[in-house]
Amino acid sequence: MSFEKESFNQISPSEFFYRNRDLAGFSNPTRSIYTSIRELVENSLDACDQKGILPNISINITSVNQQQSDPKYYILTVSDNGPGIDPKHIPLAFGTVLYGSKFGLKQARGMFGLGATMAILYGQITTNTPVHVTSSIDGHNQHEYEMLLDIQKNKPIITKHVIRKTTKKGLTISICLEGDYSKAGSKIRDYIYQTSLITPYASIKFNDPKGNQYKYDKITKSIPPPPTIIKPHPYGIDVETLRRLIHDTRYKVPSFNKNILEKIYKELQIHHNLHYDNYEILRTIKKRWSYLSTQTKTLLSIMLCLKLNFDQTLRIKVDDIDIINNTLTYWDYDQSKSITIKLDKSNFYYKYLAKEAKGDTLAMFLTKQFQRVGRHTAEKFSEFAQFKPEKRIMLMTNQELVYLSDSLQKFTDFLSPDHSCLAPLGETLLSKGIKKFFNPDFMFVIQRKASAYSGFPFIVELGVAYGGSIKGTKLYRFANRIPLLYDESSDVVFKIINDIDWNRYKIKNDSPLIIVSHICSTRIPYKTVGKENVADRNEIERELKLALQFLARKLSSYMSKKGKAAMEKKRVDLYFTYIPLISKFCTELSNNEKEPNYKKIFNEIK
Amino acid sequence: MKYKETKKNKLLSDLLRNHGVKIYDDLDQGIFPKFLIPSRSTRNIIYDKKLRQYVLGNNASIRNSKNISQLRSFTQLTWLAFFANRLIKEKKSSTLRDIYYSSQAFSIDFEDQPESDNIIVDLESVLSRPREDLHIFPEERSSIFGDLVIEYTVPGYEGKRTNLSDHPDGYLIGPSLSSAELIETSANLVIAIEKGGLFTRFVEEQVDKKFKSIIIDTAGQAPRSTRYLLRRLHDELNLPVVILTDGDVYGEHIAMVIKSGSANAAHLRELTVPDAKWMGVWASDIEKYKLPTIPMTESDVKRIHDLKKDPRYQQGIWKSELDVFLKLKRKAELEAFSKYGLTNITDKYLPQKLELSKSL
Numbered sequence: 032m033s034f035e036k037e038s039f040n041q042i043s044p045s046e047f048f049y050r051n052r053d054l055a056g057f058s059n060p061t062r063s064i065y066t067s068i069r070e071l072v073e074n075s076l077d078a079c080d081q082k083g084i085l086p087n088i089s090i091n092i093t094s095v096n097q098q099q100s101d102p103k104y105y106i107l108t109v110s111d112n113g114p115g116i117d118p119k120h121i122p123l124a125f126g127t128v129l130y131g132s133k134f135g136l137k138q139a140r141g142m143f144g145l146g147a148t149m150a151i152l153y154g155q156i157t158t159n160t161p162v163h164v165t166s167s168i169d170g171h172n173q174h175e176y177e178m179l180l181d182i183q184k185n186k187p188i189i190t191k192h193v194i195r196k197t198t199k200k201g202l203t204i205s206i207c208l209e210g211d212y213s214k215a216g217s218k219i220r221d222y223i224y225q226t227s228l229i230t231p232y233a234s235i236k237f238n239d240p241k242g243n244q245y246k247y248d249k250i251t252k253s254i255p256p257p258p259t260i261i262k263p264h265p266y267g268i269d270v271e272t273l274r275r276l277i278h279d280t281r282y283k284v285p286s287f288n289k290n291i292l293e294k295i296y297k298e299l300q301i302h303h304n305l306h307y308d309n310y311e312i313l314r315t316i317k318k319r320w321s322y323l324s325t326q327t328k329t330l331l332s333i334m335l336c337l338k339l340n341f342d343q344t345l346r347i348k349v350d351d352i353d354i355i356n357n358t359l360t361y362w363d364y365d366q367s368k369s370i371t372i373k374l375d376k377s378n379f380y381y382k383y384l385a386k387e388a389k390g391d392t393l394a395m396f397l398t399k400q401f402q403r404v405g406r407h408t409a410e411k412f413s414e415f416a417q418f419k420p421e422k423r424i425m426l427m428t429n430q431e432l433v434y435l436s437d438s439l440q441k442f443t444d445f446l447s448p449d450h451s452c453l454a455p456l457g458e459t460l461l462s463k464g465i466k467k468f469f470n471p472d473f474m475f476v477i478q479r480k481a482s483a484y485s486g487f488p489f490i491v492e493l494g495v496a497y498g499g500s501i502k503g504t505k506l507y508r509f510a511n512r513i514p515l516l517y518d519e520s521s522d523v524v525f526k527i528i529n530d531i532d533w534n535r536y537k538i539k540n541d542s543p544l545i546i547v548s549h550i551c552s553t554r555i556p557y558k559t560v561g562k563e564n565v566a567d568r569n570e571i572e573r574e575l576k577l578a579l580q581f582l583a584r585k586l587s588s589y590m591s592k593k594g595k596a597a598m599e600k601k602r603v604d605l606y607f608t609y610i611p612l613i614s615k616f617c618t619e620l621s622n623n624e625k626e627p628n629y630k631k632i633f634n635e636i637k
Numbered sequence: 638m639k640y641k642e643t644k645k646n647k648l649l650s651d652l653l654r655n656h657g658v659k660i661y662d663d664l665d666q667g668i669f670p671k672f673l674i675p676s677r678s679t680r681n682i683i684y685d686k687k688l689r690q691y692v693l694g695n696n697a698s699i700r701n702s703k704n705i706s707q708l709r710s711f712t713q714l715t716w717l718a719f720f721a722n723r724l725i726k727e728k729k730s731s732t733l734r735d736i737y738y739s740s741q742a743f744s745i746d747f748e749d750q751p752e753s754d755n756i757i758v759d760l761e762s763v764l765s766r767p768r769e770d771l772h773i774f775p776e777e778r779s780s781i782f783g784d785l786v787i788e789y790t791v792p793g794y795e796g797k798r799t800n801l802s803d804h805p806d807g808y809l810i811g812p813s814l815s816s817a818e819l820i821e822t823s824a825n826l827v828i829a830i831e832k833g834g835l836f837t838r839f840v841e842e843q844v845d846k847k848f849k850s851i852i853i854d855t856a857g858q859a860p861r862s863t864r865y866l867l868r869r870l871h872d873e874l875n876l877p878v879v880i881l882t883d884g885d886v887y888g889e890h891i892a893m894v895i896k897s898g899s900a901n902a903a904h905l906r907e908l909t910v911p912d913a914k915w916m917g918v919w920a921s922d923i924e925k926y927k928l929p930t931i932p933m934t935e936s937d938v939k940r941i942h943d944l945k946k947d948p949r950y951q952q953g954i955w956k957s958e959l960d961v962f963l964k965l966k967r968k969a970e971l972e973a974f975s976k977y978g979l980t981n982i983t984d985k986y987l988p989q990k991l992e993l994s995k996s997l
Contacts, residue, residue, distance in 0.1 A: 602705050609712040612744065613702060614664055616712075616719035620657025631667030635703075 046182055056562070057153045060102035064092075064210025065218050067107055067153065069562075070146030071204055072223075073513060075111035076230060078202065080454065081257050085249060086233040087112045090223070092212060094240045102211040104158050105240065107150075110203040115166040118174035125151055125164050125204070126178050126187020150206055152180055157209035161190050165203040173197035212240050218516055220245060225507055225514035229456060229549060231464040250467050255454050261553075263486040264448035265401040265412075270436045272486065276400050277424055277432075282388040284333070284352060285326050287344040295341075298327050309340070329387055332380035337361070337372070354385045355426065389423035396424045401486075403446040415442050448488030450481035453551045455490045456512065461547065465494050469545050472498030475585040476547075479578050484570040489552035491571070493578040494545075495586055501543035508565075509549040515563055522564040524548045527575045536587035537594065544586075548575065606633065643790075645770065646725050652764055653722045660715060669703035672714060675762045675904055682903045684948045689911040690898040693762070700759075713756045714763070716745045721760065721771035728792045730772040730812035733757065762904040769815055769862050779863040780807035780833075782840050783824050783851030787817040805840055807854065815862045819873050826850040826991075827870050829913075831857060831882040831891055835971050835982070842983040848991065851876070859895050864908045867895060871910050878910050879994050881987075884918030884928065885968035886940045889958060897949055916994040917986070919954065920961035923969045926986065929976050930967035937968065954997070 052058070056066035072088060079086035088111050095104035116124055125148060151162045167173040177191035212219075216239065227235050227247035232254045237245040263272070285291070296302065299315050316323075316331055323331070334344050336359065348362045350369065360371040374381045391399065394409040404412075413420040416438035418431075427435065456464075461476045476494035483489065508515040508524050519525050528546060538544060556566040565571070614629045656672075663670035675681070676696040685692040702711040720739060724731055731739065737753040740746070747753040757768050768774070785801045791813040798820060801808050808814060828850050830836050836854035839845070845852055851870065855863055870876045880895055882888030892915035902908055923930055941963050944950050950959055962968070974982035 605705055605708055609708050610664070610702070612712050613660065613670065613715050616715045616743075617657045617660035617664065617670075620715070620719045620722055621654055621661040622657075623661055627661050627665035629664040629667075632664065632669065635667070635669075 046185070052149065052153060056559075057149060060157075060209050060211040061214040061218075063150075063153050063157075064105060064107065064208065064212060065215045065222065066146070067150035067206060067208060067210075068092075068109070068219055069222060069513070070150050071107070071109035071206075072226065072235075074147050075109060075113055075202065076226075076233065076512070078113035079111060079233075080254070082114045083254055083257055084113055085252060085254055086230070086235075088233060088235045090235070090237045092219075092238070092240050094212070095207065101213045102209055104207055105210045105212060106205060106207050107154075107210075108203065108205040110201060112199065112201045115168040115200050115202050116164075117168055118166060118176075121164055121166060121174065121176050122178060122187040122189055124148075125162060125176075126180055126189075147204065148180075150208070151204075152182070154206040154208035155180055158207045160207040163203075163205040165205075167197050167200050170198060170200045171196065221516055222514055223247070225509070225516070226512075228464045228468050228507065228547070229509045229512045229514065231456075231460050231467070250463050251460060253460065255457055255460065258452050258454040261449055261452040262400060262402045264445070264483045264488055265397065265404055265439050265442075266445050266448070266483045266486060268401075268436060268439050268486040270433050273432055273436050273439075277390070277396070277427075280391055280396060280400065281425065282352070282390055284349045284388075285330055286348050287330060289345070291326075291330065292341055292344070295327050295330060298323050325387070328383060332384045333359070335380045336374055336378060336384065352384060352388045354388050355428075357381070357385075359384075388425060390425035391423070392421045393418050393424055394420035402449045408445065411444060412438070412442050415444075448481050448483040450488050450490055452553055453481065453488055453490050454512075455492050455551045456549060458492070461492055461494050461549070465496050465545070465547060469496045470500040471496035471545065473586065473589045475582055477578050477581055479574045482570055482574050484552075484556070484568045487552050487554045489550060489555075489571060489574070491574040491578050492549040492551070493575070493582055494547040495582045496545040496547075497586060497589065498543050501545050504541055504544045505546075507545065507547045509547070510555045510557075510562070510565055511551055512549070513562060515565070517563040518558075519564070521558065523567040523572055524550075524565065524575060526567060527572060527579055530576075531579060531583060533583070536583040537590040538583070538586065546579075550575075649764070649766060649770055650722065650725055652766070653718050653725075656718055656763070657722075669701060670711075671699050671701040671703075672711065672759075672763055673697050674700055674759055675765075677758070677762060677904060679900075682900050686948075688906070688909075689896075690906075690909045691900050691903040693904050710756065710759075713740070713745055713747065713753075714759055716740065716743055717756050717760050721773065724772040728772075728790075730774055730791075733768075733773065733775050736773060758904075765904060765906070767861055767865065767902070767905045767908060769812075769865060772812065772816075774812045774815070774862060775860055777809045777811040777860070777862070778856045779810045779860050780836065780854045780856075781810055781814070781851065781866070782807035782836070782853075783822070783845045785822040785824065785851055786820040787814065788820050789813055789817050791816060801851070802845060807836065807840065807852075810853075810860070810863050810866055812862075815866060819869060822851065822874055822876070824849050824851045825876060827853060827867065827876045827878045829853045829855050829859065829863075829867060829878060829880045829895060830971075831855055831880075831888055832971055835881070838979070839983065842980060844983055844987070847983075848987070855891065855895070858891055861902065861905075861908055864895055864898075864910070867910050867913070868907055871912065878913040879916045879991065880913055881917055881971065881990075882915070883968070883970045884920065884923055884973070885933070885970075886937055886944065886959070886962055888918065889915065889955070889962075890940075890944065893949060893955065914994045914997050915954070916990040916997075918969060918971060918973075920958045920965060922986075923965060923967065926974070928969040928973040930965075930969045930973070933962075933966050933968055938963070938966065 057063045068090060072090065075088050076086055088109065091108040093106050095106060154160065154162060161177045161179045163175065163177055165173055165175045173195045175191070175193045175195065176189060179188045179190060181188055223235055223237050223245060224247070227233060231250040232252065234249045235247045239245070299319055301315060320328070333349055346364045349359065350362060351360045353360070357374050357376050358371050359374055360369060363370050393413055394406065397404045397409040397412065398406060410420050416435060418435070455478055458476045458478050462474065465471070465474050465476065474494060474496040476492065479491045481488050481490050506519065506525065506528065508519065508522055515522065550565060550571065556568050558564050558566045610629050610632060614626050618626045660670040674697060675693045676698050677693065681694040681696040682691055683694050700707050700711050700714065702708050720736070733754055734750060736757065737747055737750045740753060757773060760771070761768055781801055783801055786798055787801065788796060788798045794813065824845070826848060828839070828844065830839065830852065833854050833856055836852060839852050844850060853863065853867065867878055871878050880892040882891050895910055896913045896915070897911060898909040922928065941959055945959060950956055971982065974986055
């Protein structure tokens with residue numbers, strides 16, 4: 032009896048996404064054409080936002096063969112007036128998956144720069160045609176690339192590269208893909224409509240395959256300040272993130288090479304050609320120790336701990352110094368294997384190494400790695416968590432790390448996160464958009480203070496509009512200025528709205544009510560890669576709830592005012608209805624011919 | 638006799654017109670008109686020992702057309718007065734349900750019949766007159782049989798006479814019978830029975846002839862038109878009234894309502910027969926006549942305790958029978974006599990009780 036041998040192959044990210052394209056919103060021709068437009072438009076808006084450019088975006092969809100019925104091939108072109116992409120980055124940016132400029136901590140519509148490449152990948156899979164990318168970063172030279180993706184190798188194949196003269200900066204991407212516009216059309220139009228609502232400083236033009244044009248001009252010329260990249264906030268950092276941050280600050284053991292050895296000789300003031308015996312070298316080192324650089328001291332300590340001579344140091348590479356177990360691990364080039372040796376704790380040079388490798392103190396780690404943490408806060412936190420502020424971060428055990436993470440969650444005196452990395456729209460711009468789009472009788476917007484979940488700062492902006500041209504109740508959801516159109520019912524905002532007892536605020540079912548929600552964060556906790564619904568995180572839920580309750584109260588006081596006016600009108604109407612009836616009845620009852628002059632009575636009620 | 642009915646209508650018309658004039662004058666002077674309505678809340682219902690019935694106290698509420706929450710019901714009340722006036726003038730009658738529907742022709746909107754019924758009671762209170770005087774009747778269900786000649790006053794039948802023993806199923810006590818003049822009778826007794834089945838038995842057994850009586854089926858709690866007729870038979874023809882009910886607490890109360898009215902009609906007079914006598918079936922008869930019984934329900938017992946607080950149940954057979962019921966915790970129906978033969982009730986029980994009731 033034998034087991035069949037399983038084979039393990041690594042697959043490239045391109046291949047992974049090719050196999051799992053449903054996850055990214057490319058499950059069928061309808062969804063795919065919609066997602067492709069979104070990804071391209073969002074990339075353009077992001078690029079303009081970063082540079083503070085008022086975006087002019089033009090979207091064109093044309094069908095390759097008019098007569099054919101859906102699903103069929105469409106050419107999708109999105110152009111912007113943004114900064115463009117440096118021509119030397121274009122092949123990698125659009126020809127590989129998971130290559131992007133968006134991995135830092137700042138708010139952007141896209142998260143990893145994955146979407147555009149996915150759209151290109153999808154186009155290539157369905158139509159086997161290359162993508163066209165045209166870019167100009169200086170407004171003089173324009174580079175046009177035509178390329179395909181090598182899915183297995185995750186590499187671009189450039190089929191054409193032309194340079195032309197131009198007068199405009201910006202980027203144009205053109206993809207040929209299989210889509211179903213007759214089904215996706217209304218979603219695409221909704222998307223563009225809502226995008227211009229949440230981006231009132233952008234002009235967006237859309238030419239659909241049927242020859243219709245949809246045009247949304249900018250309502251304002253003020254653009255919210257572009258976000259900056261920042262460190263994470265300590266609140267809500269989980270153990271895994273903590274471990275990664277510690278790893279990043281970990282002591283990096285320098286490696287030996289000929290140049291470094293030359294430097295060491297120089298510092299020791301010895302000549303490498305001369306052969307010193309070990310004793311002499313040791314004596315020189317001891318003599319010159321206090322004059323030596325940190326790196327030299329470290330390398331010499333390693334050499335002496337391992338009892339090597341200078342030449343031998345070139346045959347090894349130190350991988351790790353484990354100061355908890357007093358071991359050192361290195362790769363021996365001669366033996367081609369990793370060796371771990373136990374070191375003598377009392378050795379002077381080991382002590383030096385250990386001190387270096389212990390890493391930052393807790394207080395230093397906190398101030399260096401997180402935003403809004405100064406010396407004072409770090410010390411206060413240490414006291415709260417019952418750690419010594421001078422405790423070395425590398426010496427922390429697993430349990431201590433878990434406890435540290437727990438304490439970070441519980442400590443309430445951290446300043447609220449720096450939201451300079453966020454780009455909320457702001458109450459003024461949001462109001463302008465809502466006013467222009469819905470022409471309501473009443474509206475109110477609120478921007479909550481920045482808060483954080485799992486160390487990611489976020490801001491909730493919410494607006495309500497009532498009456499006027501509004502018909503029925505509708506929710507407009509946005510996240511990082513992206514409209515969310517699908518799966519409304521599983522979204523956190525939807526949940527919060529449904530949890531509220533609207534009767535208490537005098538709002539009936541199906542009132543002419545619009546709710547606009549905008550969640551900004553360096554990382555929106557989407558439930559899926561397709562960016563359609565925001566997951567329910569307690570911190571976000573709380574902010575949404577407070578914002579909504581605030582607005583509901585405003586709305587409710589508006590409704591009572593309105594209700595009072597309506598009541599007053601109804602009251603007067605009642606007199607006008609009933610008094611004439613009473614008059615008619617009592618005239619016959621009292622055997623009178625003529626009705627009494629009851630008009631006088633109305634003077635009293637007005 | 639004929640003159641009496643016309644005079645009554647004239648009085649009522651005048652009463653209604655006075656209210657109309659008051660409202661008319663108020664409106665003409667730019668004043669919001671109002672009605673004064675005696676309060677029918679339990680706190681304002683008191684037992685009048687002299688009248689031997691429940692009456693309303695002095696509390697009254699104002700229904701003001703200026704008050705927006707009363708404006709609608711004020712209009713409804715005015716309309717009802719106006720409509721009742723038309724009914725009287727045109728000698729037409731209307732059922733409670735008719736009122737509810739008629740209102741719609743005058744853009745008076747009653748939400749449901751209970752609302753219009755309530756306004757009718759309001760008008761009764763304002764006028765201290767039963768709705769029957771206003772030619773408004775409930776659906777009839779009560780019947781009468783016996784040697785009694787009546788003369789109709791309703792349009793189309795004016796002057797026409799009928800003997801109420803002409804039809805063996807009895808005559809329905811409806812608007813035309815209620816408004817008829819009572820001409821003559823050979824009877825010297827009125828027997829009111831709670832149940833239609835027994836009423837039929839009594840007609841079959843010729844109780845009317847054997848005991849020289851007029852038999853009335855109250856069909857449960859006697860409707861107002863029936864109570865009003867009983868009152869007239871007693872007052873106008875000097876006939877004593879005896880009442881025969883089931884042997885339970887509800888039966889006892891049916892008799893009491895005929896005798897001294899209900900709290901619901903405390904705003905009205907002339908619906909009671911204070912001299913009426915309850916002759917059975919008493920609780921003590923259950924043992925005496927060895928009647929088959931059924932156990933009382935919880936609500937029966939609760940009802941006994943309620944009635945024991947009523948001032949009318951504080952003495953005589955009213956009190957003693959209630960106590961026996963409470964002791965027995967059992968009840969007997971009129972039909973229980975059938976155990977001893979179908980005619981047992983008319984042959985044995987009735988003569989004995991009639992004899993006994995003379996001494997009550």
